[in-house]
Amino acid sequence: MRRLLLAGVVGSLMVTGCSSSSGHVSSTDGKPTRTVVVFAAASLKSAFTTLAQKFESAHPGVHIVSSFGGSDTLAAQIVQGAPVDVFASANQTTMATVTKAGDARTPTDFAKNQLEIAVPRGNPRHVASLADLAKPGVKLALCATAVPCGSAAAKALQAGHVAAHPVTLEQDVTSVLTKVELGEVDAGIVYQTDVKTAGGKVEGITFPEASQATNTYPIVVVSTGKNPAGGSDFVQFVLSPTGQQVLTSVGFESATAP
Numbered sequence: 001m002r003r004l005l006l007a008g009v010v011g012s013l014m015v016t017g018c019s020s021s022s023g024h025v026s027s028t029d030g031k032p033t034r035t036v037v038v039f040a041a042a043s044l045k046s047a048f049t050t051l052a053q054k055f056e057s058a059h060p061g062v063h064i065v066s067s068f069g070g071s072d073t074l075a076a077q078i079v080q081g082a083p084v085d086v087f088a089s090a091n092q093t094t095m096a097t098v099t100k101a102g103d104a105r106t107p108t109d110f111a112k113n114q115l116e117i118a119v120p121r122g123n124p125r126h127v128a129s130l131a132d133l134a135k136p137g138v139k140l141a142l143c144a145t146a147v148p149c150g151s152a153a154a155k156a157l158q159a160g161h162v163a164a165h166p167v168t169l170e171q172d173v174t175s176v177l178t179k180v181e182l183g184e185v186d187a188g189i190v191y192q193t194d195v196k197t198a199g200g201k202v203e204g205i206t207f208p209e210a211s212q213a214t215n216t217y218p219i220v221v222v223s224t225g226k227n228p229a230g231g232s233d234f235v236q237f238v239l240s241p242t243g244q245q246v247l248t249s250v251g252f253e254s255a256t257a258p
Contacts, residue, residue: 034062036230039074041090042172046197047250055237070147070172085225090148095218107218109255111247114214116192117205118180125186130160130207141176141188142166149173153189155213193251
């Protein structure tokens with residue numbers, strides 16, 4: 001999977017082009033294009049897709065190449081040398097993998113996210129609490145514990161003294177949400193932002209133990225990239241009032257929220 005992801009990034013760069021910090025390459029119509037490569041946690045896909053569009057509108061000629069996935073997989077690709085300008089992780093532990101390897105500057109926290117139980121529309125198993133996930137016959141999907149959504153779910157389950165037995169462990173939160181949407185499982189622990197962006201395809205159930213497993217999201221300029229100036233500009237855009245408004249609109253909380 002990691003090799004495929006790296007190959008995909010390299011393939012994207014071959015199409016769009018990549019350059020030094022000035023970022024100028026030739027596009028298909030002969031006009032200069034500046035590329036910024038962004039790796040971001042799967043839970044950021046909706047927000048960062050919008051952020052990329054707004055950033056490109058505000059910076060004519062700039063093209064954002066985004067890759068979304070499990071934070072641990074993305075971090076591993078960066079450590080292996082993937083040409084990335086910006087990394088946004090779903091927790092600080094995964095970000096430390098990149099910073100300790102010397103592949104990034106000092107990260108900045110930019111958002112927080114809490115967990116929520118997602119169930120298919122109609123909630124056929126009548127799940128109403130975290131404890132219900134351990135009931136016989138309830139098929140549960142979780143992220144693998146190496147992924148931020150998985151480690152957060154493990155903390156919440158431990159806090160609630162719930163011994164759940166998932167039928168599947170997924171490599172990113174999007175995969176968990178998809179299984180719930182398709183009715184392949186009766187419930188999944190995802191982020192509140194995932195439930196919101198699902199647009200009614202699932203129902204969300206809040207639970208008090210989620211407050212003990214809040215994830216803080218850091219963002220950083222990565223030294224393996226080819227456009228550090230563009231990367232820095234994008235990071236500042238995410239931290240700006242406009243960027244923060246986009247994040248809160250899809251359910252993220254401020255990084256400074258208690």
